[in-house]
Every structure is written in C-alpha cells, then in structure tokens.
Amino acid sequence: MNAKTLESLLIMYEEILEKIDLGIHVIDSNERTVIYNKKMREIEGMGIEDVLDKNLMDVFDFGAAEESTLLQVLKSRESIQNVKQTYFNNKGQEITTINHTFPITENGTVIGAMEIAKDVTKLEKMIHENMSKKDEIRYTFDQILGQSPLLKEAIETGKRAARTASSVLIIGEIGTGKELFARSIHHDSPRSEQAFFSQNCAALPDTLMETLLFGIEEQPDAEGRPGLFEQADGGTILFDEIDSLSPALQTKLLKVIQEKKVRREGGNTDIFVDVRILATISEDPIDAIAAGNLRKDLYYRLSAVSIFVPPLRERKDDIELLTSAFIDKYNHLFGMDVLSVDEEVKNYFQQYEWPGNIRELEHVIEGAMNLMDHEETISFDHLPIQFRNKSVNCGLSNDLEKAEGFLYQSDKAILPLDDYIQEAETYYITKALQHHDFNITKTAKALGMSRQNLQYRIRKYNIGKV
Known part of the structure; x- marks a missing residue:
C-alpha cells in the first residue's frame, strides 16, 4: 500500500x-x-x-x-x-x-x-425526576369545587369507583381537573396509605419510558433498578394522556394489567405486582381508537369505569365559586387582600367559552393579581393582555344576548366550529333516538356506529328521553 x-x-x-x-x-x-x-x-x-x-x-x-x-x-x-x-x-x-x-x-x-x-447523563436525570413523582399530598373529592349536575355526577361516579380495585378511565378536555379526580379516587380508596405515582405518557421517549415502567435487571457490572410497577405495588399508578403512549408500550401495559406481573429489562423472572391503574385522555376515546392512538383492547380494559369530567363552558354556574377560590389561593400566596371581580369581569367570564377550562381561569386570576397594587377588586384592565385581546376577538360584550338556536350566538358572533358540531351532533342523535323510540341497537345501526359508541355519546352529551 x-x-x-x-x-x-x-x-x-x-x-x-x-x-x-x-x-x-x-x-x-x-x-x-x-x-x-x-x-x-x-x-x-x-x-x-x-x-x-x-x-x-x-x-x-x-x-x-x-x-x-x-x-x-x-x-x-x-x-x-x-x-x-x-x-x-x-x-x-x-x-x-x-x-x-x-x-x-x-x-x-x-x-x-x-x-x-x-x-445517559440526561436520561439518568429524567428517570430520577420521574421516579420521585410519588404523590405525598392527600387530595379528596371535597376539593373538587362546583355544583353543576354534570360535575356532581362525575364526583359520585368517582366515589363509587374508589371502593373497588377496577381500572378507571377519566375523560375530559385539558384543564378540566382529571388528575385531581384520579388522586381523589386513590385517597378515597383502601389503597390510600400506599404509593400513588402519576406518569405523563408524553413526557419521555419510548426506551426511557419502558425502563421507567418495568425497571432494569441487575447485571454483574451494572446496578439494577425497580420500575414504577414494582414501586407502586399495593398502590396506584395514573397514566396521564394514555393515548400518547406508543402502541408497543400500550401492548405491554395491557399484558401487565391482565397478568398482574412484570419482567425487568434484561431479566428472565416475572415479578407479581398488585397495582391499580387509572388513566386520563383528553379526546373522545372512540376517536383516539379510530386514529390509531389508543388500542381498542386496552380501552376496554381501562374503561371498566369511565368518568366524564365536564368542560367549564358546560358548568358556567360554577365560575363564580371557582373565581373566589382562586382569589383566596393567590391572596395567601401573594400576601394580598383582593375580595372579588367587578361586574364587567363577571359578565366577560360568563360569556367566554374557556377553551383552557379551569386551568385557564386560574391562570387569568393569577395574572390579574400580579398586575394589581392595593385594589380590592379585579377589573377588566387587570386581566392579562392576551385574555383581553381574546375577548375582543371573540366579539364579547356586556350586552351579549342569550344564545338562540345552534348556529348563531347572536347577530354579531358565530359559534366556534367545535361547539357547532357538538350541538348539531346532539340534535341529530336525539332526533334519531326519538325516531327509533330510544332503541339503542336500532338507532346505532341507523347512524352507522356501534352500540358502545352511541352510548358513549349519549353519556357525553347528556342526552335523555324527552
């Protein structure tokens, strides 16, 4: 060469x-x-x-x-x-x-x-941070504020579910308080003295998530580590946004739920675990299944009990109560003495659709109180600028009329598309049920959907006989 x-x-x-x-x-x-x-x-x-x-x-x-x-x-x-x-x-x-x-x-x-x-420096830190998310605060159903019938129904379902060991699927939009329901179920259950872990399914890549859940077997020159299932033995794990978990890991999760045992990565021994599984999802689970984001068999296994947490726009009578609670919270944190919101703000809060739900309401109150000096009342000018702009863009005003029909809120504003679709779907399903004398099987066949799908929408939209 x-x-x-x-x-x-x-x-x-x-x-x-x-x-x-x-x-x-x-x-x-x-x-x-x-x-x-x-x-x-x-x-x-x-x-x-x-x-x-x-x-x-x-x-x-x-x-x-x-x-x-x-x-x-x-x-x-x-x-x-x-x-x-x-x-x-x-x-x-x-x-x-x-x-x-x-x-x-x-x-x-x-x-x-x-x-x-x-x-693996960053991965080690991420594993450590996620392993430490053991819930040490006791949450109860009494901390879920509201008097709306839909919310009370969800709370009652949660209380009944707390008495059993069945899996629970909590369905609701982002910001509605799904995790608070999950923690309340755990702390109202016979497992309340045992571990509770909350794991966001979208937080980690697949390889790390698998290690986190199932652990690593000890090797001659490598330290072993128990996974979440072993750490939560006797207690509860919440899988937040379960549809973000990859299909492969959903399959493994289903196997653990069915067989009640896990095997560490690199190991050849099954470890039996007694863990209650709770899960949340922010979209219609039927839509998630259709989109390939949720395995159908895992959905059936998780939804032994389904809890539907209503969005804030469907429980606007609770806004005043929630507003007072958040004012009290930030009075304590900020050392302030704010008493309430003024009438203009109350009207805006009632007219607004709250796409971010309770979480958005809390952020608005927190933001407003950060802009206050020594005032006792939150006025429109105190509200965060992005919220005020959103209100203007939505055409909200003090004299906004009561919505009539399901197409227009008034002669000035058109319903958001999602709201229009929901109202139209509710109307159409109600008419179909009436046409078939509320026979679920016949109505589902006529609408081209499964019985389960139809029953889910009946519960979701609170459709009853008229």
Whole structure:
C-alpha cells in the first residue's frame, strides 16, 4: 500500500470517527489519549485540546470508589461491556455513560484500550425526576369545587369507583381537573396509605419510558433498578394522556394489567405486582381508537369505569365559586387582600367559552393579581393582555344576548366550529333516538356506529328521553 493510499484511508477513518453518533475514546499503554472523537467531546463537554495526548487521570476524576473502565481494561487485558460509569470532567461536571471497553493488542501485547460510550447523563436525570413523582399530598373529592349536575355526577361516579380495585378511565378536555379526580379516587380508596405515582405518557421517549415502567435487571457490572410497577405495588399508578403512549408500550401495559406481573429489562423472572391503574385522555376515546392512538383492547380494559369530567363552558354556574377560590389561593400566596371581580369581569367570564377550562381561569386570576397594587377588586384592565385581546376577538360584550338556536350566538358572533358540531351532533342523535323510540341497537345501526359508541355519546352529551 503506497503512502497516498494510506493517507486517504486515514482521512476516511478520521471522517468516520468524527461522524459516528457514539463516543470513541482510545488511550495508549501509557494511559495517554490518542483518539477522542467529536461525539465524545460533546458527551464530556470538553475540547480536543483538553484531552488529547494527556494522561487520563490528569483530566478526569473517577472518585475514590470507581476506577476508569479504560484503565481497568488496560490492566486486565479483558473486555468490559455494557457498564454504567459516572465520573467528572475537568470542570467538575458529572457525566454518566454506558461503556463497551476493549483492549487493543499487537502481536499479543496490549498497546492500548478503546472505549465506545453512550451518553445517559440526561436520561439518568429524567428517570430520577420521574421516579420521585410519588404523590405525598392527600387530595379528596371535597376539593373538587362546583355544583353543576354534570360535575356532581362525575364526583359520585368517582366515589363509587374508589371502593373497588377496577381500572378507571377519566375523560375530559385539558384543564378540566382529571388528575385531581384520579388522586381523589386513590385517597378515597383502601389503597390510600400506599404509593400513588402519576406518569405523563408524553413526557419521555419510548426506551426511557419502558425502563421507567418495568425497571432494569441487575447485571454483574451494572446496578439494577425497580420500575414504577414494582414501586407502586399495593398502590396506584395514573397514566396521564394514555393515548400518547406508543402502541408497543400500550401492548405491554395491557399484558401487565391482565397478568398482574412484570419482567425487568434484561431479566428472565416475572415479578407479581398488585397495582391499580387509572388513566386520563383528553379526546373522545372512540376517536383516539379510530386514529390509531389508543388500542381498542386496552380501552376496554381501562374503561371498566369511565368518568366524564365536564368542560367549564358546560358548568358556567360554577365560575363564580371557582373565581373566589382562586382569589383566596393567590391572596395567601401573594400576601394580598383582593375580595372579588367587578361586574364587567363577571359578565366577560360568563360569556367566554374557556377553551383552557379551569386551568385557564386560574391562570387569568393569577395574572390579574400580579398586575394589581392595593385594589380590592379585579377589573377588566387587570386581566392579562392576551385574555383581553381574546375577548375582543371573540366579539364579547356586556350586552351579549342569550344564545338562540345552534348556529348563531347572536347577530354579531358565530359559534366556534367545535361547539357547532357538538350541538348539531346532539340534535341529530336525539332526533334519531326519538325516531327509533330510544332503541339503542336500532338507532346505532341507523347512524352507522356501534352500540358502545352511541352510548358513549349519549353519556357525553347528556342526552335523555324527552
């Protein structure tokens, strides 16, 4: 091989090392770094000049109880694979990697060691943060404020469900208080003294979510970790936004619910667990199934009990009560003495559709009180600017007339499309039921939907005999 060809090969090897999405670190027999690729520099947060041609122990701190895997392999002449290592760079920043480390030999003599590293620093932190989300505050149904019939029905369903160990699916728009229902069910149940964990299904990537739920089996050189199911044994896990969980993990979750046992990643032993499953979803579960976001069999398993939490626009009589509660809350937090909202604000609150539901109302009150000095009443000018703009854009006014029909709120404003569709659907289903003398089977067939789908919409829209 001539010099030019050799030079070309070296350029190719260097290009590959720089582009590969794994950290590569190579030391020679004198423990000095000879190869240190771009990904490794990113993982360890250092420049090539900080490490290259320097003794490994002069750059990194591995702590008194842990030795570098590179040095272990250099001394033992044996490979070490799939080992987690935590150490510190020259700035004192903690780094955690999963390493595959191999000796480099020439004619039977070890001339160095090579390490292939995968960064798990952020993943470790995310797992730790999620593992710590054990609920320590006791929430009860008494903390769910409101007097509307739809809300009272949801609360009664929740109280009845608390007495059993059945799975519960809580359905409601974002900001309606679904998690408060879930926590109230747990703390009103025989499991109230046991663990409660809330896990947002959209918060983590699949690989990390699987580790979080099922845990990792202990390896000879790697620490084991129990998953949420093991930690919650005897208690409850809430899967928030269950339709955000990948289909593959939904399948595994269904298996755990059915068999009441889990197996850690890398393990071969089944671990029996007694965990109650609660789940929330922000859209119509039938729509989620049709869109492929929710497995039908998991839906059937979860919806042994279904609770429908009404949106704020369907319980506007509760707005005044909720407004007072949020004023009291932020009076305490901010050291203020606000008493109420004025009549103009009350009117706006009643006319507004509250797409963000109770959460939006709370944010509006908090924002308004941040803009106040020593006033005792929240006026329109105190409301957050984005809310005031939204009110103007929606055509709200003090003299907004009572809605008539299901197409127009008044001669000035058209119903939002979602509201129009809901009213039209309610009207059409009611007429179909009347036409078939409220026979569910015949009506469902005529509408081209399943009995379950029809019954869900009857409950959702509170359709009864007229």
